[in-house]
Amino acid sequence: xxxxxxxxxxxxxxxxxxxxxxxxxxxxxxxxxxxxxxxxxxxxxxxxxxxxxxxxxxxxxxxxxxxxxxxxxxxxxxxxxxxxxxxxxxxxxxxxxxxxxxxxxxxxxxxxxxxxxxxxxxxxxxxxxxxxxxxxxxxxxxx
Ligand code: HEM
Numbered sequence: 001x002x003x004x005x006x007x008x009x010x011x012x013x014x015x016x017x018x019x020x021x022x023x024x025x026x027x028x029x030x031x032x033x034x035x036x037x038x039x040x041x042x043x044x045x046x047x048x049x050x051x052x053x054x055x056x057x058x059x060x061x062x063x064x065x066x067x068x069x070x071x072x073x074x075x076x077x078x079x080x081x082x083x084x085x086x087x088x089x090x091x092x093x094x095x096x097x098x099x100x101x102x103x104x105x106x107x108x109x110x111x112x113x114x115x116x117x118x119x120x121x122x123x124x125x126x127x128x129x130x131x132x133x134x135x136x137x138x139x140x141x142x143x
Contacts, residue, residue: 001133007126008075014123015072015130018111022069026061027053029103029110037102043095068107071134078137086141097139104131 003011018025031052033040047056067085074081089095108128112119119127 001129003075003126003129003133007129010123010126011075011130012072014111014115014118014127015069017118018115019069021114022065023058023062025107025110025114026063026065027058028061028114029107030057030061030064032106032109033103036106037099040099040102043093043099064103065107068131068134071137072130075130078133079140082134082137083140086138089138090141097135097142100135100138101132104135107131 034044034050034057035052041050044050044056044060047054049056051057067082071078071081089097089100108124108131111127112124
């Protein structure tokens with residue numbers, strides 16, 4: 001799967017807007033991940049409070065979303081751009097890569113919620129593909 005030139009432009013424009021609400025997007029997406037797929041809580045068992053909107057969830061949500069937003073600049077080379085993050089999740093954190101898809105799904109839902117006017121079907125397709133490519137790049141070191 002690859003993004004066309006037009007889709008890349010759509011992703012860049014949409015992400016440029018979404019980035020301005022990175023904190024809110026990160027909090028909503030991670031809060032939802034932990035609520036809708038509670039099995040993901042096991043990875044964050046060392047946090048004091050895993051409830052939606054808690055300081056730890058908000059802070060880490062922003063960290064993760066910044067990873068997603070920063071990668072937009074490296075859209076043509078995601079595998080290389082995300083290699084060290086892939087290594088970290090594979091060997092240090094030992095996160096099952098199936099969880100990347102769950103997170104990306106929640107990021108997509110969050111975009112639709114927070115940006116109803118910008119999130120057209122055309123944007124949906126391009127951003128969905130971009131997130132799938134991010135998941136694939138993060139799964140690189142598991143092979
Ligand atoms: C840490 C990005 C998905 C579990 C991190 C960090 C980043 C990041 C940037 C901080 C790394 C550092 O401190 O050097 C991402 C991105 C994801 C993703 C871009 C997918 C789009 C996930 C998923 C899980 C997960 C799905 C588990 C369900 C963790 C854990 C940490 C971490 C446990 C360490 C947090 C802590 O100890 O407080 N991730 N992540 N990540 N990530 Fe991910």
